[in-house]
Amino acid sequence: MLTAIGHQVFAGLDFVGDQMLILVRCLAYIVRGRIGLRRTIQQMAIAGADSLPIVAITLLFVGMAWGWHTAEYMVRFGATSYFGGGTAIAIARELGPALCGVVVAARVGSAFAAELGTMTVTEQVDALRALAVNPVYFLVVPRLIACIIMLPILTVVADASGLIGAFMLATYVGVSPGEYLSSIQQWLTGQDVYGGIAKTLVFGLIIALVGCRQGLRATRGAAGVGRATISAVVLSIVLIYATNLFLTAAIFR
């Protein structure tokens, strides 16, 4: 029992230590300007641009579901002038950033872990090292930068499609379009939007680091790559929700 707990604690420390080590190495490359621009742009396309549809669709449906429930109550209580503002604040602060992070973790974090995991178990990572190219520089740095740049941009899209989804269903149940927009203008502040977007910088960091680390630590063939991919998605989603709580507390006091 005790040794089992000890194992878990050790694995946890090992995980955190590894992440810190990889992050420090990445930063060392980045401050020296060694980022591999072409690879970074490639990753920005894969991680960012290609994620646009799924992020937009996810938030559109979430916005619709939210709009339906909330607007119905607001209409019933005659509080429709609060609906747009309340919706916008919820989406900008929480729903947009967190769900965008989770969707990208599932789509991109898994791909990082699978790709780097396959490279690790087929000795391609060792081949990189044998050719005197550091895997952190070659594989992790471009993905880290791509995620940190693209997640805020995706979040803007997420926020917008969430608001559109809410708008569609709210007007259907009886909130007037003019009221919706003026309510947003009245209640939503820049801090809500920028604060929400700022959180996703951290989510991008988590997705890239966890995905890459789990991939680079993959062992023993196809099953190992599968395990790496699962753990990358699970760990990054849990970490995103957990850090979201702390970031919310810190930013929106």
Next chain:
Amino acid sequence: MTFMNATEPLPIQLQGLSYMVDGTAILEDVDLTVHPGEIVGIMGRSGTGKTTLLRLIMGLVAPTGGRVLVRGVDITGLDEPELDRLREHMGMVFQGAALFDSMTVFENVAFALVEHRRLPAREIEGRVREMLDMVDMAGAEHLMPAQLSGGMRKRVGVARALALSPSIMLYDEATAGLDPISAVSLDDLLVRLRQQVGVTSMVVSHNVESLRRVCDRAAVLHRGRFLAVGPIPELETSADPAIEQFLSGSPEGPLTEGPDR
């Protein structure tokens, strides 16, 4: 050995080298000195630590005991950037070739040149063509690794490792999976590289014939230890029944006795 040169640092020295995984010794107290331009074969049954030996020399794994000296530098205490500077002088051919499967043959061979040398595109192209010619793979530039047979991949792996003109080459099962003609031409390449540019090589192989053709000396590795190191003709006259068994490929003898590892 006529190719010995007193002023050059020794390319590879292993001193009391040990490597353990989870309490199991893969290599135990291995000593070996490889001289400049020498071609040393490593023989042994599967699972005796041959690949691990090459990985230790390349610094891909750290030994649990003893020292590895490459070009006179003890690599056991070096960090990755320092190791990378040494690795630019070394080439390794992996057992499964380990080509980058998202890149074409051309990109694989050009990889180290693009990453380490600021060369105009035309020069890189020329160099890649030269390397591919050398391993009889000219014309395969635009193929993906998945389109190649195992033996072809291996030859591209050799071309990729040679691109930076390393002075030390490590071959893991270089000729395994190659057709007999390619195998002989790879043997010739090894010898030619030594004659023309003095490349030092270590060759892990099961193929005694091939080793006899190229090696100055060979080491027989068994259960993590060297049974013998010396020129193959000398090993062949050895009275040690284990060495005799390995060279003759007999299933009966001391190598196949005792618990399996």
